[in-house]
Amino acid sequence: MRLNTHFSIILLLIAFIFWGGIHQVNAKVGTWKYCATRYVDACIQVVEGRNESVFSFLSPFDHEITLTVTLSSENTASDVTFPFTTVIPNSGQHKLFVLKRIDVSRKWKYNYKYRWNWGAFEAIHDDEYVYSLPFAVGSSHKIMQGFYGSFSHHPPVEFAIDFAMKEGTTVHAAREGTVIAVRKGAAEGGNDPSLKGKGNVIYIRHDDATVATYAHLELGGVFAVPGQWIWRGDPIGKSGCTGYCSNPHLHFEVRNPVDGYSRQTIQVRFRTDKGTLSNLRKKASYRAVP
Numbered sequence: 001m002r003l004n005t006h007f008s009i010i011l012l013l014i015a016f017i018f019w020g021g022i023h024q025v026n027a028k029v030g031t032w033k034y035c036a037t038r039y040v041d042a043c044i045q046v047v048e049g050r051n052e053s054v055f056s057f058l059s060p061f062d063h064e065i066t067l068t069v070t071l072s073s074e075n076t077a078s079d080v081t082f083p084f085t086t087v088i089p090n091s092g093q094h095k096l097f098v099l100k101r102i103d104v105s106r107k108w109k110y111n112y113k114y115r116w117n118w119g120a121f122e123a124i125h126d127d128e129y130v131y132s133l134p135f136a137v138g139s140s141h142k143i144m145q146g147f148y149g150s151f152s153h154h155p156p157v158e159f160a161i162d163f164a165m166k167e168g169t170t171v172h173a174a175r176e177g178t179v180i181a182v183r184k185g186a187a188e189g190g191n192d193p194s195l196k197g198k199g200n201v202i203y204i205r206h207d208d209a210t211v212a213t214y215a216h217l218e219l220g221g222v223f224a225v226p227g228q229w230i231w232r233g234d235p236i237g238k239s240g241c242t243g244y245c246s247n248p249h250l251h252f253e254v255r256n257p258v259d260g261y262s263r264q265t266i267q268v269r270f271r272t273d274k275g276t277l278s279n280l281r282k283k284a285s286y287r288a289v290p
């Protein structure tokens with residue numbers, strides 16, 4: 001009996017977690033907006049008629065994002081299949097799809113959930129590009145965690161690199177691009193998975209539409225400003241240990257979305273004092289060269 005009660009509570013909790021991000025519409029005529037805030041508001045707008053609902057995305061971003069909408073519904077048909085993934089190229093209103101009521105004599109209803117990711121899932125990384133190490137020319141840093149690092153670099157971040165770096169070390173852009181977003185208010189950091197995704201970070205969009213992440217920057221250590229063009233080698237911030245971080249370091253990755261929910265990281269090549277390398281080895285040190 002006791003066990004059953006516990007089990008029900010757990011089920012309720014699971015249901016709550018799962019349904020938390022879902023918006024349910026019970027076919028009410030009108031225009032509805034549902035906004036999720038990550039960095040800024042990004043909203044789905046539904047214009048609902050008696051037998052048809054038109055979905056749009058209201059993007060605040062002047063660069064690509066990849067959006068995925070999942071749907072569960074009764075008595076509806078659509079012009080797309082779900083989960084529906086699309087690239088939203090720029091800011092403004094973008095039509096997504098239409099849901100139609102199949103049998104107009106019966107009730108219809110639907111639940112949808114959406115999430116977005118930086119970048120375009122169809123982007124193809126320019127593998128010819130040789131990245132600079134993300135620190136000052138002439139200085140060298142040790143690799144704390146390389147590709148497939150066992151502490152936290154499991155897929156999808158298997159091609160991320162952690163450079164050991166004293167707090168306050170200047171971080172330089174590894175490749176030129178536009179700053180698309182930053183998070184800079186974080187003071188807290190530690191070896192605690194609940195701090196994942198909470199550190200200070202800079203995202204830079206490259207010409208091939210892939211995105212670089214520079215993470216765990218110190219409080220007050222984000223110089224780059226969204227919208228700013230950055231050249232390779234430009235100082236963009238100062239390293240730290242904010243977010244999910246056991247020792248001060250810079251986490252660097254180049255990424256591309258798989259869909260709105262997940263991303264993949266990309267194996268890139270660096271120019272180093274030991275030549276052009278695509279796999280920096282754990283515990284080895286590399287010096288940045290011009």
Ligand SMILES: [Zn+2]
Nearest residue numbers: 160161162251
């Ligand atoms: Zn890392």
